[in-house]
Amino acid sequence: MLPFARITVIGLGLIGSSILRGVRHHMPTVRLTAFDADPAVRERVVELGIADDVPDTAGAAVIDADLVMLCVPVGAMGAAAEAFAADLPADAIVSDVGGAKLSVLEALRAALPNALIVPGHPVAGTEHSGPDAGFATLFHGRWVILTPEDAPEAAVERVKAFWEKLGSNIEIMTARHHDLVLAVTSHVPHLIAYSIVGTASDLENVTQGEVIKYSAGGFRDFTRIAASDPTMWRDVFLNNKEAVLEILQRLTEDVTALQRAIRWGDGDTLFNLFTRTRAIRRSIIEQGQDDERPDFGRTHE
Helix, strand or coil: CCCCCCCEEECCCCCHHHHHHHHHHHHHCCCEECCCCCCCHHHHHHHCCCCEEEECHHHHHHHHCCEECCCHHHHHHHHHHHHHHHHHCCCCCCECCCCCCCCHHHHHHCCCCCCCCCCECCCCCCCCCCCHHHCCCCCCCCEEECCCCCCCHHHHHHHHHHHHCCCCEEECCCHHHHHHHHHHHHEEEEEHHHHHHHHHHHHHHHHHHHHHCCCCHHHHHHHCCCCCCCCHHHHHHHCCHHHHHHHHHHHHHHHHHHHHHHCCCCCHHHHHEEEEHHHHCCCCCCCCCCCCHHHHCCCCC
């Protein structure tokens, strides 16, 4: 039995269009309605044929929905919800895919005080964006974190079943814990990537173009992460401020300790850290969260 018969996706970038494609593939009888505030994006989704209906307003998009999935930047969640609040069916479940959960939960509760809200976050994505970037298997084998807080258990189970149909693994935790965990595993790594690539750009004149010309694997991987959607990541940092600043402070202390080890020739400290982090990398591969092929699965044709 399908958890939902009529699903509305609002925000049609990488994640939203991947949800549409995933539902088409895994739940072909579900009726899909899609909306984006950008008329050009709506037009492109019509051309792609990945939704049954693409109305011109958010209210028209949700009017008969069982599930409304918000796939807009976290800073836009409240305004997106307000746009359809008057037309939301009383029994519809509202969820989202935002990378920060405390701020999103507060925004959705304020905009939709009587709605069934089950916040979520699929830990999946690429550096690409827009409706053409999506693909049906994006969520296969990836974790989706639900932070339902006080949502009814029946509603949580339906959202859980929805993501499982798309091939995802489910974890449930509090919004606050999610924000701290993701600050470590995603948000601060992205901030570091943006920072180091920005530093390299500033040094381009000094190095006469050699930073780009001789980019090795480490810097190349940073540039891939730093190519991610700027609007989405700006909003993530502004809406998960406390957790990001907490982890940045810890990181600053750890980097200072490494700086001291390098200055004083403390090879044991460096070797022990590198050994421990290598084991973490192996664990990530063993759990199926990355590719074990040499050079991160890159082809060399």
